[in-house]
Amino acid sequence: MAAKQHTLPQGFQTTGVTCGIKDSGLPDLSLFTSDTPATSVGVFTQNQVVGAPVIVSRGRVPSPSVRGIIINSGNANACTGEQGLTDAQRMTAILAEQFTCDESDVLVCSTGVIGHFLPMPVIENGIRDAFKQLGKSSEDLTKAAKSIMTTDTVEKISSKQIEIDGTLITVTGVAKGAAMIAPNMATMLSVIMTDCQLETSLADSMLKQAVNQSFNCISVEGHTSTSDTVLLMANGATGQGCASEQLQQALQSALNEVCSDLAQQIIRDAEGAEHFVRVEVSGLENEDDARRIAKVVCESPLVKTAVTGNDPNWGRIVSAAGYAGVPFQEQDLSLRLNDVVIYEWGSPTSFDESALSKSMATGEIKIQLEFRLGNEKMTYWTCDLTSEYIRLNADYTT
Structure with a gap:
């Protein structure tokens, strides 16, 4: 059976590569980028112990000007002190150099084993290599989704298209997660992208509503992680906004559907699960x-x-x-x-x-x-x- 084709929203590019974090040699670094500055908001773990990337990204959103998100798997960069913060910031600086933008316009996530320092030389090379491979195809999106996996057995992708005032709007998301999953999120990461135009305040409220009805409604074993993050990027590439409450509701419904689909994919891929x-x-x-x-x-x-x-x-x-x-x-x-x-x-x-x-x-x-x-x-x-x-x-x- 042919793999399902998913559509990236206009103005976004993604990829995933193997840079050498995982001993298995499996893909372990992903980029999600916007061709233009994007409104970005996030929802983060409620654990009091958080990974360095959570601290960095949480301090940079809401933002009207994010260009990219880096996600590495195989190492959570959590409980790593000042060195962990320095490394997370360095990751964003490397991608910012490729864009020639400010490093505050780059977000970062990490997932994997807690308490280990990142192998920064291979990560830095991996970011530069990944940037050269960015693309807009369904295959590029699948690469990105696969590269954020840890104990997941399948990549998790969801897309929804709606028409707003005659303009086709796309909402597409990826997620990872198979265990350490509890309400109020857990070892799960998700990036949601849309080509609709949104102000930060509206994007923030819409994402929180979607997360509250999806990722905050799943549990594998009740253990809340240090790293869970959901990030939304809206780059406005279609030029279409949500000028009325009816249009906002249409986009909210699409966002809810994508998040709910991803959340249920996580449960269906839960570690060892049979039901x-x-x-x-x-x-x-x-x-x-x-x-x-x-x-x-x-x-x-x-x-x-x-x-x-x-x-x-x-x-x-x-x-x-x-x-x-x-x-x-x-x-x-x-x-x-x-x-x-x-x-x-x-x-x-x-x-x-x-x-x-x-x-x-x-x-x-x-x-x-x-x-x-x-x-x-x-x-x-x-x-x-x-x-x-x-x-x-x-x-x-x-």
């Missing part, structure tokens, strides 16, 4: 309560291992909801698993456990927790917890 789990929580008084319950259910080891075994052990799900810190009575809750009602307003129901287990074995799981306390709802995505996940993370550095 993709959709958790829908509805009928709560407020969004925070819905989020809290969804998060706890997603991160429960007992729920996740029951899913691994195709075991419709609904008591684990109900009890997880009960310790989420949201007040409710048992009779306020019903539960469906793969559209089968197994717990209804505080009481168990009769169902065919064997048939339900077989439906779980397809690898697609839908958990629906319905309350009758309000109108707020929330959807999260997670995966099961397998012995392969444990093996991968037990041997990660040794």
Whole structure:
């Protein structure tokens, strides 16, 4: 089957190369660049321990004039002190030299093992080499997406095109992530690009809304990373802006769709995962309560291992909801698993456990927790917890 073709927005170029960070020899450095200065905003990890690239990039956005983003994989440049900051800044300076722009107009991300200094000579050569290979094709985008991978097994790319006042607008994003994934983001990186024209304040609010409904709604094991970053670049290459609320909503919808698609691709590629789990929580008084319950259910080891075994052990799900810190009575809750009602307003129901287990074995799981306390709802995505996940993370550095 031919690889899916993705479209870069106008005025963007990307590439990915092997510069020598990874012992495996796999691609490990990517560039995402705009032919003209681009409005850029970002959302970053909420961990108190952050990588040096997070410090550098977080200090440079929002910005109206970013030209490029460098991402290296195989080394997170986290917990590396002043040397790590110097190295991250040096990476941006090298790319800025190629553009002849200010280094503050370049952003940087790193992902990989924590606590190791970057091999700067090979990275510096890699940035210069990558700049010469920048291109606008789907293949160039795929190279960039592959080069930011660590334990990912597949590249993650999503594109959406919409028409605004007769102009075709493209929103395209890439992401990486397979573990150390938790709500409020985790070991995941994403770059979103659009050729629409946006002011920094609008771009900032739009990105935060999209992230809140996507990357902040996924969990593999609940561990928030030092490095997670989502960056948006809008270069206005089409000359089309969002002059009305209706046009803003159209672009917001496209941005939400791309981010949601990328977030779900991360969960489907989670380390060792055999099941993709959709958790829908509805009928709560407020969004925070819905989020809290969804998060706890997603991160429960007992729920996740029951899913691994195709075991419709609904008591684990109900009890997880009960310790989420949201007040409710048992009779306020019903539960469906793969559209089968197994717990209804505080009481168990009769169902065919064997048939339900077989439906779980397809690898697609839908958990629906319905309350009758309000109108707020929330959807999260997670995966099961397998012995392969444990093996991968037990041997990660040794």
